[in-house]
Amino acid sequence: MSRQPSAFHKSAVVVSNLRRAYGDRIVIDRLNLRIGEGEFVALLGESGCGKTTLLRALAGLDPIQGGSVEVPGRPAVVFQEHRLLPWDTLWRNVTLGLRAADARERAAAALGEVGLGDRLDDWPRNLSGGQAQRVALARALVQEPKLLLLDEPFAALDALTRIRMHGLVKDLVARHHPGALLVTHDVDEAIRLADRILVMRKGVIADEHRPSAEKDASVLRADLLRALGVGSEREAA
Numbered sequence: 527m528s529r530q531p532s533a534f535h536k537s538a539v540v541v542s543n544l545r546r547a548y549g550d551r552i553v554i555d556r557l558n559l560r561i562g563e564g565e566f567v568a569l570l571g572e573s574g575c576g577k578t579t580l581l582r583a584l585a586g587l588d589p590i591q592g593g594s595v596e597v598p599g600r601p602a603v604v605f606q607e608h609r610l611l612p613w614d615t616l617w618r619n620v621t622l623g624l625r626a627a628d629a630r631e632r633a634a635a636a637l638g639e640v641g642l643g644d645r646l647d648d649w650p651r652n653l654s655g656g657q658a659q660r661v662a663l664a665r666a667l668v669q670e671p672k673l674l675l676l677d678e679p680f681a682a683l684d685a686l687t688r689i690r691m692h693g694l695v696k697d698l699v700a701r702h703h704p705g706a707l708l709v710t711h712d713v714d715e716a717i718r719l720a721d722r723i724l725v726m727r728k729g730v731i732a733d734e735h736r737p738s739a740e741k742d743a744s745v746l747r748a749d750l751l752r753a754l755g756v757g758s759e760r761e762a763a
């Protein structure tokens with residue numbers, strides 16, 4: 527069967543020669559990246575290599591010092607912490623900033639999709655960590671983004687909840703078809719979720735891997751760990 531490299535032919539984001547610096551310290555230098563609509567990309571890299579900096583630049587949250595970031599529409603971001611407002615009900619949290627007459631209906635639909643359709647009038651304080659992250663996902667979905675940016679959204683969850691969230695996020699991306707970029711430290715999470723896995727080093731994309739049915743997950747895992755510098759033959763820096 528022929529492979530379909532053009533399966534993600536519409537771009538959710540195109541990054542060209544991106545440069546991002548804090549003062550005179552360059553963190554990202556001439557980085558290029560394209561993510562297609564419906565494509566799920568995971569971004570791995572050692573602590574401090576610039577993953578969150580890249581994600582924030584894609585989200586338009588920070589200024590950039592060179593190159594370009596082209597995103598059709600407004601991206602939605604889910605962070606490690608849910609960032610729900612404690613004084614607003616769940617449906618109001620979900621539709622914050624959304625000026626639509628049918629906001630409550632849209633919140634109900636989004637909360638329904640994450641399994642919390644019966645909690646519209648509940649409060650953030652009554653939620654578990656996993657439920658709060660599901661509300662954060664609903665809040666992202668309600669914006670119907672072409673690009674969904676996920677900055678370690680499962681890192682603070684227990685292992686079982688994290689696995690459930692993996693299934694949910696994968697379904698949501700398949701159903702809504704945004705391009706998705708997931709920043710994570712978890713190699714297995716990246717393998718489970720992503721169509722393509724990028725390894726960032728020193729402010730550029732240094733490696734790219736594609737999980738596939740033909741490639742054994744344990745081989746891919748070893749390749750990724752090596753790319754991250756934590757392979758079995760650990761090299762001294």
Ligand SMILES: Nc1ncnc2c1ncn2[C@@H]1O[C@H](COP(=O)(O)OP(=O)(O)OP(=O)(O)O)[C@@H](O)[C@H]1O
Binds near residue numbers: 574575576577578
């Ligand atoms: N607001 C800031 N001001 C100055 N330097 C910053 C700022 N934010 C990040 N940095 C620096 O930029 C570099 C990249 O940080 P970034 O948070 O993007 O890394 P990361 O790969 O996401 O790390 P981690 O995996 O630990 O979250 C680091 O050296 C960090 O110290």
